[in-house]
Amino acid sequence: MKIVVLKFGGTSVGSIGKIKKVADIINEHKKKNYKVIVVSSAMSGVTNELVKKSQEISENFSDEEYDALVSSGEQIACSLIAGSLVHKGLKARSWLAWQIPIFTKGLHKNSRIVKINKNKILHYLKEGGIPIITGFQGINNSHRVTTIGRGGSDATAILLAKFFKAERCIIYTDVEGVYTTDPNKLKKAKKIKTISYEEMLEMASLGAKVMQPVSIQDARLNRIDIEVKSSFVNKSGTLITKRSNIINNKIITGISSTHNDSKVTLIGVKDKPGVAASIFKPLSKNSINVDMVVQNISANGKETDLTFTIKKDDLFKTKKIIRENKNIEYRKLLFTKGVSKISIIGVGMVTTPGVTFRMFQALAKKKINIQVISTSEIKISVLIDKFDTKKALAVLHKEFRLDK
Amino acid sequence: MKIVVLKFGGTSVGSIGKIKKVADIINEHKKKNYKVIVVSSAMSGVTNELVKKSQEISENFSDEEYDALVSSGEQIACSLIAGSLVHKGLKARSWLAWQIPIFTKGLHKNSRIVKINKNKILHYLKEGGIPIITGFQGINNSHRVTTIGRGGSDATAILLAKFFKAERCIIYTDVEGVYTTDPNKLKKAKKIKTISYEEMLEMASLGAKVMQPVSIQDARLNRIDIEVKSSFVNKSGTLITKRSNIINNKIITGISSTHNDSKVTLIGVKDKPGVAASIFKPLSKNSINVDMVVQNISANGKETDLTFTIKKDDLFKTKKIIRENKNIEYRKLLFTKGVSKISIIGVGMVTTPGVTFRMFQALAKKKINIQVISTSEIKISVLIDKFDTKKALAVLHKEFRLDK
Numbered sequence: 111m112k113i114v115v116l117k118f119g120g121t122s123v124g125s126i127g128k129i130k131k132v133a134d135i136i137n138e139h140k141k142k143n144y145k146v147i148v149v150s151s152a153m154s155g156v157t158n159e160l161v162k163k164s165q166e167i168s169e170n171f172s173d174e175e176y177d178a179l180v181s182s183g184e185q186i187a188c189s190l191i192a193g194s195l196v197h198k199g200l201k202a203r204s205w206l207a208w209q210i211p212i213f214t215k216g217l218h219k220n221s222r223i224v225k226i227n228k229n230k231i232l233h234y235l236k237e238g239g240i241p242i243i244t245g246f247q248g249i250n251n252s253h254r255v256t257t258i259g260r261g262g263s264d265a266t267a268i269l270l271a272k273f274f275k276a277e278r279c280i281i282y283t284d285v286e287g288v289y290t291t292d293p294n295k296l297k298k299a300k301k302i303k304t305i306s307y308e309e310m311l312e313m314a315s316l317g318a319k320v321m322q323p324v325s326i327q328d329a330r331l332n333r334i335d336i337e338v339k340s341s342f343v344n345k346s347g348t349l350i351t352k353r354s355n356i357i358n359n360k361i362i363t364g365i366s367s368t369h370n371d372s373k374v375t376l377i378g379v380k381d382k383p384g385v386a387a388s389i390f391k392p393l394s395k396n397s398i399n400v401d402m403v404v405q406n407i408s409a410n411g412k413e414t415d416l417t418f419t420i421k422k423d424d425l426f427k428t429k430k431i432i433r434e435n436k437n438i439e440y441r442k443l444l445f446t447k448g449v450s451k452i453s454i455i456g457v458g459m460v461t462t463p464g465v466t467f468r469m470f471q472a473l474a475k476k477k478i479n480i481q482v483i484s485t486s487e488i489k490i491s492v493l494i495d496k497f498d499t500k501k502a503l504a505v506l507h508k509e510f511r512l513d514k
Numbered sequence: 515m516k517i518v519v520l521k522f523g524g525t526s527v528g529s530i531g532k533i534k535k536v537a538d539i540i541n542e543h544k545k546k547n548y549k550v551i552v553v554s555s556a557m558s559g560v561t562n563e564l565v566k567k568s569q570e571i572s573e574n575f576s577d578e579e580y581d582a583l584v585s586s587g588e589q590i591a592c593s594l595i596a597g598s599l600v601h602k603g604l605k606a607r608s609w610l611a612w613q614i615p616i617f618t619k620g621l622h623k624n625s626r627i628v629k630i631n632k633n634k635i636l637h638y639l640k641e642g643g644i645p646i647i648t649g650f651q652g653i654n655n656s657h658r659v660t661t662i663g664r665g666g667s668d669a670t671a672i673l674l675a676k677f678f679k680a681e682r683c684i685i686y687t688d689v690e691g692v693y694t695t696d697p698n699k700l701k702k703a704k705k706i707k708t709i710s711y712e713e714m715l716e717m718a719s720l721g722a723k724v725m726q727p728v729s730i731q732d733a734r735l736n737r738i739d740i741e742v743k744s745s746f747v748n749k750s751g752t753l754i755t756k757r758s759n760i761i762n763n764k765i766i767t768g769i770s771s772t773h774n775d776s777k778v779t780l781i782g783v784k785d786k787p788g789v790a791a792s793i794f795k796p797l798s799k800n801s802i803n804v805d806m807v808v809q810n811i812s813a814n815g816k817e818t819d820l821t822f823t824i825k826k827d828d829l830f831k832t833k834k835i836i837r838e839n840k841n842i843e844y845r846k847l848l849f850t851k852g853v854s855k856i857s858i859i860g861v862g863m864v865t866t867p868g869v870t871f872r873m874f875q876a877l878a879k880k881k882i883n884i885q886v887i888s889t890s891e892i893k894i895s896v897l898i899d900k901f902d903t904k905k906a907l908a909v910l911h912k913e914f915r916l917d918k
Contacts, residue, residue, distance in 0.1 A: 126570040160590065166530040167594060168601035175597035178608045189586075190571060193579035195571035204582045208612060209657055253613055406665035444664065 117267035120154035152183025183243035220259030287348030378441025437452035521671035526560035556587025577622035618652035624663030691752030781846025
């Protein structure tokens, strides 16, 4: 069986008109003799509206009931899509997670899919039916409705692709694919034709909001080809696949940028074992995500300076924790509210010397000061003043020939 | 176990504020040491909104998907009520029909409940939990979501009361109870304290929109006391119970009226067997509901005049069917667009002679012409000009001392 999984995001099913368009897209795939499995998110806005209702009842609304509540969003979208296909004369039906079932483990609001019962869906596919499956949800051992915290409907789609050995998983969304950099920040940004899982992971976690990292990781582990494309225009999107499938003629695949970061520096920290832990443990306990960390070698062998970045929203809390924690010894606390992390990403850099130099030189030419540097095998990140973001994206995009 | 079933209609859960009020009401019953089972409809407006969406997709939207779609409405209401109770520190949870399960038979959109699995709910009640159960829905043998056509959430509540041997079923709605007549048409209308199933059935089918006849019939067959009351004001409502529970000092319990009726008369119909069938068969086939039927004895033994009433909306279709059907022989077709049926209802009339006379005399005094008469054991209905409706209600209400 040649199976394809199609996943539609909230904006793709955001109105009845768009749902009819989605039915057309599904029909196109069916005509190509694919067995089609569809996964849908809730119509855009519906989930937020339901969440708002729950918050009006309680700021601390029951997690179990939250799941029962918001899961209705996908139920609505899926029955409308199925009804739209039936109207076109196709054999289709909605499958609510409990009807399959899709089993999850873990806490409510934050479960993960552990098992998908294949029998019924397989039987339905063999009959020529198109199953429209509710994304983002499952049931637990007590047969209560759960929602999956991370990855949402993308995760449902990718796990379905895995269990049903689908040829491809197509993620339909409101953008045409993955871009070399954020088109809102740089007009010259180009759509990427193919990108490796590893590059996409870096792009995703660094600000490209097309897909959640956890879903890309799932796809990578299960070697599932993902195509990200728009449900609004009929153009090819971006294929996310394994490295060996990519014929790469560019060193750098994309450039990502973050905003809303803040930089914190502790001057004169005692240079002895356990110091870093004493700082980061309380932050972690308070769910503050520390991103880049740089520690300079101390000149006198006794003291050192420690710099790290956090989300700007966490700055106040972070300062409070550091100041109130008597275990953290330092002389001075500095912070910069608005910094931006610019990262160039590409599997090509492993085999190409001089990438770091080219990056730094390009930024220097534009008088952009680099505050912190961090590198991995396939990416180089630098911290700069947030007001330099657009300028930095432009010069790096040109330097690495992504404009072409 | 002292069990009470509380059912909340759409307007009773029409906003978050009202849902919080509902949680208070449930809590009051819990405090009285009742085991409380709650059934809820969808928040008012939600079902209509979903139906509108389905119609935008197709005028002939799939019945199966319609059920999956609209059943989300009760799911939303129940999880919000449950969350509201949990917020108050009570043990409560939503139970979706499939989780119990509530089994149905029959066509989609028009199923009927055939079995309610008691185990899980009973166990939950014993644990001290308050189950909040989705009304109006169930699952069929194929484990697809169904909705019950007639009676809706009232039917769910009454069947739960039956299966769990509840002491009482309280139907919370937006009116304070059942009135002697429509308060919108007659200001002097009084709330009825107790009414028999039989009287309520007549009241319901004749225009009092408080409860669906099929649910009252279910309650009657299972001898379940129903209280209809408002969720907005803390006042006692109307108790619907068996005749023997009622100490009645009034001959007439209530007066109902219909509007939007039309009267059709066929003059000179051949007086031979099968004539009535030849007229009513095609009407029935076209889903036209014929209400009152009167046939005069023919003077010459060859011809007769036949009069019947239908909904005004069906008048055009009815005329067309009669004119186009060659099997129907008659000399002349007459019709009156706007007639009203006034019915006096009361179990007391069985043992009280002269009720008919008092009714006719009262109407005659006000110069209200009676066009057609029909009677049953506990009701007398007359057809009058629709412009006389209010006048007729007022005079009969006074005649039978319902003003007191």
